[in-house]
Amino acid sequence: MGFSSASQDYVQAHREQIDKALDISSQLQELLNGGKVSDALRRSNPELVAYVELVERYASSFKEAVALVGTLGIDDVGVLARLEQNSRLLHDTLQLSASSELMISYREMQSVEKEYLSNRQEDKIQAVYEAVERLRQGIQQAPQLNATQKAAAWEYLNAYELAIREIINLDAQIRSKISTFDEQAASVSTKVIGLANADVQRSRLEIARTSTLATVLQAMTVLTAVLLSGVIANIFATALKNLQAEQEKSERLLLNIFPEAIAHRLKQEQRTIAENFADVTVLFADIVGFTELSARISPTDVVELLNQIFSAFDRLADRHGLEKIKTIGDAYMVVGGLPMPSEDHAEAIAEMALDMLEEMTCLSTKIGEALSTSRPQHYTIRIGINTGPVVAGVIGTKKFIYDLWGDTVNIASRMESQGIAGCIQVTGATYERLRHKYQFQERGTIQVKGKGEMKSFLLKGRHQDDSP
Known part of the structure; x- marks a missing residue:
């Protein structure tokens, strides 16, 4: 023309x-x-x-x-x-x-x-x-x-x-x-x-x-x-x-590392990102017996196993509107209530925890068959949950990471490490938020480093009226 x-x-x-x-x-x-x-x-x-x-x-x-x-x-x-x-x-x-x-x-x-x-x-x-x-x-x-x-x-x-x-x-x-x-x-x-x-x-x-x-x-x-x-x-x-094309690729990579709101602020060249959140719920999960298992299988199988489990957890986090923070070895950390505050963060974390146990039951058989281990292996996790204030921010100069700090995080980690395989252990703070909607079993007191004795509870499931 x-x-x-x-x-x-x-x-x-x-x-x-x-x-x-x-x-x-x-x-x-x-x-x-x-x-x-x-x-x-x-x-x-x-x-x-x-x-x-x-x-x-x-x-x-x-x-x-x-x-x-x-x-x-x-x-x-x-x-x-x-x-x-x-x-x-x-x-x-x-x-x-x-x-x-x-x-x-x-x-x-x-x-x-x-x-x-x-x-x-x-x-x-x-x-x-x-x-x-x-x-x-x-x-x-x-x-x-x-x-x-x-x-x-x-x-x-x-x-x-x-x-x-x-x-x-x-x-x-x-x-x-x-x-x-x-x-x-x-x-x-x-x-x-x-x-x-x-x-x-x-x-x-x-x-x-x-x-x-x-x-x-x-x-x-x-x-x-x-x-x-x-x-x-x-x-x-x-x-x-x-x-x-490069901008779209960078955008995808950035969103894989940071929450969307944090990624947007980084793109605006905000140098320091550190915030106080008065009320969030933190979950830690750890694969029981993974260290021993990883010594018996090839490095490729180790990575494949973790990828299957953590990919399933990522999908659950997206489903419940939660923010994955990081993985450390075979441990998985997720939080509710930030970077966008929400009223139902404790409920969302509880739902994800229950779904994680169900997911591990389904994955256990599939993973065992795929890895062709010499004897049947049941894979399960320990989960610890706590509710309270945290500080969140971006650290690092080359390999950035969005992380959380504070007693709330430390206690959630202790709830997991001193928990029971296949169970969800929560603190009294989380229990008070959820006791009217979920079934709990009082476990008693546990010794928490730096805090002394703390009462803990095991989340068993939803009340019948609140079952999805």
Whole structure:
């Protein structure tokens, strides 16, 4: 359609100028990055420092213009691609009418579009709008189109017009940016010439190399052609696709490590994340006899066993709206009530604990068969739960981790380590939150390091009225 042919014709006609502009741009970048000026010289020569800052501002304006061209797009991305797509759909719809008048209006609109896209002259903008309006009136009055075809034609024409308006708006922004770095380029050239004259005695060769930048001002019109021809847009569009794929990959990795709310804050470059949560419930689970089992099976089987069990626990955590914190060897830690506070965190943890015991019963047979152990093996877990305040935050400089601290965490860990295989041991704090909805058995008191004797309870199941 108009855009494709206009773009190809323009690039073909200006290939030599485009290559020259790209070469000048490369020289500029090489001089900026090549360390031609020592740090000591930069500090001792204020004029040179001012020049470097000027070039950096110029480079920034150039990048902003390229970003706008990326939005404008080329090929199968950007506004230009949307324009071509709707133009094609409109063409196919109008052909169904077999109306020569409509096709003439359509071709006139295409001709005006191509003329504008070829040279981006502002005086052609009104002609584009008028051609669109003539075709719209023709569609409205065409007896050859039924109601459905008219609706489709209007839809494609409206989308086409919207794309045209976006292109014209982007062109205006690009022209503004180009005007800005035209002025900056003039300042760069003036500054370069001044520096060269001042340094003539010190290094004629350096002057000769640096003076190349004085041609930047004359090259700006050529650089404009590069931007509007779509060459840079094509490169930028490819970069956009690659960047988007990498961003999506990084997003998935980040969400695998941190809670979603914490990941969002890290992306906002919040350096320190540490919060107090007054009321959460922490669960620890440990696979009973795993250390002995791992000594009898291959490392591959060890990893496969843990993967099956912990993957099942991950699914349960998602189901109950809980936050997995970490795994340590064959231990699993999960919490309810953070990073988003909730009223039912103790109930959610209790439900997960009961489901974990059921899951281990189901997994035990499957894992035993898969590992082909010499004798039947029943795999089970110990679970410890406690409710109370914690501190949560992100630690580390390379391998970040979101973790919890406080007595609540330590006591939950003690509830697990001093628990009973196949049972769920909870503290009095958790018991008080759950005793009206769940069945408990009082275990008595246990010795907790740093806390002395503490009363504990075994969670046995749900009350009949509260069974899901």
